[in-house]
Amino acid sequence: MIKNRFINHPLICAFIVFGGLGLALALPWFASSQGFAAKSEIDAHSNTSKATRYYVAKTGDGTNPTLGWSTAFTNVQDALLAGFYGEIWVAAGVYYPDEGIFHNDNSRVETFRIWNNNTSLLGGFDTNDTQLSDRDWEKNVTVLSGDIDGNDLNKENDVVIDTTNIRGNNAFHVVTAENVSNTVVLDGFTITAGDADGSEPYNFGGGFYCDGTGIGNVCNPTLKNIVFSGNRADYGGGIYNNSRNEGTSHPNLNNVEFYSNSATSRGGAIYTCGCDGGNANPSLNNVEFSNNSANEGGAMYNLGNYGSA
Numbered sequence: 001m002i003k004n005r006f007i008n009h010p011l012i013c014a015f016i017v018f019g020g021l022g023l024a025l026a027l028p029w030f031a032s033s034q035g036f037a038a039k040s041e042i043d044a045h046s047n048t049s050k051a052t053r054y055y056v057a058k059t060g061d062g063t064n065p066t067l068g069w070s071t072a073f074t075n076v077q078d079a080l081l082a083g084f085y086g087e088i089w090v091a092a093g094v095y096y097p098d099e100g101i102f103h104n105d106n107s108r109v110e111t112f113r114i115w116n117n118n119t120s121l122l123g124g125f126d127t128n129d130t131q132l133s134d135r136d137w138e139k140n141v142t143v144l145s146g147d148i149d150g151n152d153l154n155k156e157n158d159v160v161i162d163t164t165n166i167r168g169n170n171a172f173h174v175v176t177a178e179n180v181s182n183t184v185v186l187d188g189f190t191i192t193a194g195d196a197d198g199s200e201p202y203n204f205g206g207g208f209y210c211d212g213t214g215i216g217n218v219c220n221p222t223l224k225n226i227v228f229s230g231n232r233a234d235y236g237g238g239i240y241n242n243s244r245n246e247g248t249s250h251p252n253l254n255n256v257e258f259y260s261n262s263a264t265s266r267g268g269a270i271y272t273c274g275c276d277g278g279n280a281n282p283s284l285n286n287v288e289f290s291n292n293s294a295n296e297g298g299a300m301y302n303l304g305n306y307g308s309a
Helices: 012-017 023-033 076-082
Strands: 052-056 086-091 093-095 112-114 119-125 142-145 175-178 185-192 208-211 222-229 232-235 239-242 252-259 262-266 270-273 283-290 293-296 300-303
Touching: 052 076, 076 086, 076 112, 076 119, 086 093, 112 119, 119 142, 175 185, 262 300
Parallel strands: 052 086, 086 119, 093 142, 112 175, 119 185, 142 185, 175 208, 185 222, 208 239, 222 252, 232 262, 239 270, 252 283, 262 293, 270 300
Antiparallel strands: none
């Protein structure tokens, strides 16, 4: 079953119609079928665009997400698809990676995937906000949660505060970034309840998996005003920075808190892998660690085998 407010919407047909034609055809059709014309103007030759703002709110009706809060998307995944080139404003509430078109209800492999260099995902808004300066991310708590089956225990405002309270099937990675530069911004969210206890790479980074593996690939996103709480993994409960096989992973963390994340092996909050010829070197500015735990490296574990970390 697909968890999606548009379950009877003709968008379902997109999977059949465009399944073999590629994302380039599917995205414009997705926008028009929602009842709005996306303002982004993607140039097929230069791969550039004029950025559009998209709105996400639990109280939206999804009819025209570029106009404002009342007509906003109700889930982040649909905004990430439509906002392939754009800025996404997300109002306070709890959002799950298995919600939205083309996403499978209660599937542990679902994740908020960021893979385009022109994406900015901004949380912490009230639905009366009209300017970025109106935003108060600490007051308007905006949660990206891996608790896809909704049965974790002892949560505060739907945020897991102790990984021993994780129950059932949670998403392996709450957020995943793949081969992106520092122009990608994730700002104003609480990331919680990821549970990376599967086989590789699903044992890396319960909260955030930063994948820069492979020659020429990078994972250098900018994370600002983020709280990682109650995420767990075998390696890197909060974040796993991966630069294996001559890749690069240099995320920039600014005003980030890691609280009560855990790893069964290494890196309760952060695991950084600069191994197999990779180059991994996260930048930390005003980053706080508290109550994180692991067998080795409760806060951080850095591995530089045949690379740098």
